[in-house]
Amino acid sequence: MTEFKIAVIPGDGIGVEVMAEALKVLSVLEEHEQDFVLHKENFEWSSDYYLEHGRMMPEDGLVTLQSYDAILFGAIGDARVPDDVTIWELIMPIRKQFQQYVNFRPVKSLPGITSPLSNGDDIDFVIFRENAEGEYSNSGGRMFETQHSEMAIQNTIMTTAGIERIVKAACEYAEKNGKKKVTSATKSNAIIHSMKLWDEHVKRIIKNEYPNLALESIYIDALVAYFVQRPQSFEVVVASNLFGDILSDLGSGIVGGLGLSPSANINPEKQFPSMFEPVHGSAPDIAGKEIANPIAQIWSAALMLDHLGRADLSAKIINAIESVLLEGKIKTADIGGNATTEQMGAAISDKIIEQYAIKEDEESKIWT
Incomplete structure (x- = not known):
């Protein structure tokens, strides 16, 4: 029982x-x-x-x-x-x-549902979104409220432990389900502290602990375009809290809508x-x-x-x-x-x- x-x-x-x-x-x-x-x-x-x-x-x-x-x-x-x-x-x-x-979100073509994409058939991948830190952290504040000099600071918090555990979860899923590739969403060319830390640990973990998996690291602005242009090419996507949130909704859209996801x-x-x-x-x-x-x-x-x-x-x-x-x-x-x-x-x-x-x-x- x-x-x-x-x-x-x-x-x-x-x-x-x-x-x-x-x-x-x-x-x-x-x-x-x-x-x-x-x-x-x-x-x-x-x-x-x-x-x-x-x-x-x-x-x-x-x-x-x-x-x-x-x-x-x-x-x-x-x-x-x-x-x-x-x-x-x-x-x-x-x-x-x-x-x-x-945060685990499957993105899958369903029978009887027409994708908004002309090439929207046979989409089947999952998104692993880091869900406990990252951009959605209650760290920051506002100063000089109501004044023209008002200032707001919102801190992104990424830790080695936080990055490691989400990347390992994505890789474990990939190996268990016979996947060959993990795609990492990044923007380390412009967000030079937190996202560079992300890139370093993603690369290290996959190289040292999951050598049978290929790593595809793509800047987030290009990645959203690739979701539309070649969605069938993805297997497992791993992303930070904010990037994963946005990608998940886009993923839902390309297979028919939020009501299915x-x-x-x-x-x-x-x-x-x-x-x-x-x-x-x-x-x-x-x-x-x-x-x-x-x-x-x-x-x-x-x-x-x-x-x-x-x-x-x-x-x-x-x-x-x-x-x-x-x-x-x-x-x-x-x-x-x-x-x-x-x-x-x-x-x-x-x-x-x-x-x-x-x-x-x-x-x-x-x-x-």
């Missing part, structure tokens, strides 16, 4: 809507797997919570979350609360306190819970209309199961997603259809049930 405690944080806007469908998919798996149980607890930490309590989560929120095996997160953001508040009082503390230094904030050592969330935001412009695509959230749940050691169940979810898209009967507005969020989620759930029915039929034939 495999049992896991899952903290569920739907958040704001469409996060609540797509989370509902992901939970239904997980419930289908629980119903059909005798040895699989998820103990899910919902946390209403959102912009509404902030407006009522003056904070995005309780003072002991991180202590509470630490007892869970994983966190399934929806989306956060509301016009009534500044974006830096929602981010830095909820997502960032979780990522940093729980040492979720790997999952992500995982991983603590590889499993000393702390990891967090799984769709790439997209809370999309207040469509919240409440029931037209949001739940695939990114459902796929994020699949990444969670894989991390928890149930790759078999993760594969069932991904197979179901691909089957629905290949049929093309059910599509949400973002991918050219008119299906509701619930209809898309139900279609994916039905495909999972079909997989179990096929398996049971095959087993009955064997025994007959």
Whole structure:
């Protein structure tokens, strides 16, 4: 029996809507797997919570979350609360306190989805984004506010330890999955301190510890162009916090949109819970209309199961997603259809049930 405690944080806007469908998919798996149980607890930490309590989560929120095996997160953001508040009082503390230094984002062509690129077929690579330091560091400040001489300083923090662990995670994934090349995003010709440190350690680690992997180091401005011109040439991309964030959204765009793209904030050592969330935001412009695509959230749940050691169940979810898209009967507005969020989620759930029915039929034939 495999049992896991899952903290569920739907958040704001469409996060609540797509989370509902992901939970239904997980419930289908629980119903059909005798040895699989998820103990899910919902946390209403959102912009509404902030407006009522003056904070995005309780003072002991991180202590509470630490007892869970994983966190399934929806989306956060509301016009009534500044974006830096929602981010830095909820997502960032979780990522940093729980040492979720790997942000893992697959970029993959899906059946039935037309890429905006004329050469957009057969794209299949992953991005390893450093997730705990780098450009997204709470270091800096402002002086002489309201004056013409007002000054702002935002510090980028890169450490040898931080660079080493994200690069090694990317390389370990590459070797485990039969990849031959790692692409590093840099800008060391202009950012001469932090990015030169990045380059030095990336080169050293791959040369000394992963000699079977080829290293391709590309300046970020050229790299975004290559994502469009030759996306099939990439296998594993490793990048700093800011560069990885930008590349991930571009990657989502070239395979069909943010509604299709999952992500995982991983603590590889499993000393702390990891967090799984769709790439997209809370999309207040469509919240409440029931037209949001739940695939990114459902796929994020699949990444969670894989991390928890149930790759078999993760594969069932991904197979179901691909089957629905290949049929093309059910599509949400973002991918050219008119299906509701619930209809898309139900279609994916039905495909999972079909997989179990096929398996049971095959087993009955064997025994007959």
